[in-house]
Amino acid sequence: MHNDVVKYFMSLIAIDSESKNERAMMDILRADLEELGAKVEEDNCHKHNDGNAGNLYAYLPGSIAKKPILFCAHADTVIPGNGIKARIENGRIMSDGTTVLGGDDKSGIAEIIVALKNIKDSGIEHVPVEVLITVSEEIGLLGSKCFNKARLNAAFGYALDTHQVGELVVGAPAQNSFIITIYGKEAHAGVEPEKGLNAIKIASEAITAMPMGRIDFETTCNVGKISGGSATNIVPNQVIIKGEARSHNAQKLERVCTDIRHAVESTIARYNNEAGKADFSFKLETEYHSFGIAEDAEVVQLAVSALRGLDIPYTVCKGGGGSDANIINGSGIPMIIVGTGMNKVHTVAEDIEIEELHRGVAFVEEIIRQYSEL
Numbered sequence: 001m002h003n004d005v006v007k008y009f010m011s012l013i014a015i016d017s018e019s020k021n022e023r024a025m026m027d028i029l030r031a032d033l034e035e036l037g038a039k040v041e042e043d044n045c046h047k048h049n050d051g052n053a054g055n056l057y058a059y060l061p062g063s064i065a066k067k068p069i070l071f072c073a074h075a076d077t078v079i080p081g082n083g084i085k086a087r088i089e090n091g092r093i094m095s096d097g098t099t100v101l102g103g104d105d106k107s108g109i110a111e112i113i114v115a116l117k118n119i120k121d122s123g124i125e126h127v128p129v130e131v132l133i134t135v136s137e138e139i140g141l142l143g144s145k146c147f148n149k150a151r152l153n154a155a156f157g158y159a160l161d162t163h164q165v166g167e168l169v170v171g172a173p174a175q176n177s178f179i180i181t182i183y184g185k186e187a188h189a190g191v192e193p194e195k196g197l198n199a200i201k202i203a204s205e206a207i208t209a210m211p212m213g214r215i216d217f218e219t220t221c222n223v224g225k226i227s228g229g230s231a232t233n234i235v236p237n238q239v240i241i242k243g244e245a246r247s248h249n250a251q252k253l254e255r256v257c258t259d260i261r262h263a264v265e266s267t268i269a270r271y272n273n274e275a276g277k278a279d280f281s282f283k284l285e286t287e288y289h290s291f292g293i294a295e296d297a298e299v300v301q302l303a304v305s306a307l308r309g310l311d312i313p314y315t316v317c318k319g320g321g322g323s324d325a326n327i328i329n330g331s332g333i334p335m336i337i338v339g340t341g342m343n344k345v346h347t348v349a350e351d352i353e354i355e356e357l358h359r360g361v362a363f364v365e366e367i368i369r370q371y372s373e374l
Contacts, residue, residue: 070157074137108160196235
């Protein structure tokens, strides 16, 4: 494997690994981790998620008798993530503009593994290290949800899965997903439209009545997908609405989801006449719970100390998105989300500064060194 983080990162992003297709990535990562002397296991979570690879868990023994420290990143990318052709320009790595770059989250993987190689090559005594590389994170944290968290023995951990190196995310919201099906009544749109109930019209009125966008400083809601109808000459009898709500506050999340349901109920109630009666179904699912870690917690203070030691500016904040850290925290292991340098993620304009990759490696190394000296 490369010990130059740029070359290693470039080699990883050249491997196709959209969600549920991480096989090639996991084969490479397993070999690289085993080359470092880690004991590596792959679970069978893909059998539950219709993928082709499971999560990788690696344990790198240490010479210092302390609980391990955990580093986590995910192997999958969003679409379009196949056939990435990267180039370097003005100190930045970017794609050719037809795909994402894959820095989310291969920058995190590269920084973890190169840092571990540097630690090993240096010959310094260090604590044991656990590494968790998950699958299908981008489509609902499927890998970390399925992973047997009892396998972990870490005192605390870091998910390398946010933007600039120095960004420390100590809290993230819970997310509920909802699927609403609106049932109208079909009729010929040109001959007898009055005998139909237009499910698209009903759905649009319901959506208009829903709370949407930024609800307050810690709560959001969004309808992201709507589908229905079969032809322009048929009054549509069914529409499916898919969306989500997030909040750092459990009571606010419950209230928003209740308001969404009430918006649908009140709209449906208006469509009960001689043409028929509209109806709906409402499915609500908790995707993950929120987490919040105090700034004086060891996992935070160690990261701050490492960044100070490297003279890297830092910020401590709460985030608006979910990650594997939500799931790991839910299992009882404190984990914060830290930056890798990824920029404009989930777009074809994604890029990353070369210097950020080097900072990310140094940050992981410094965390291990300082934790080993405590």
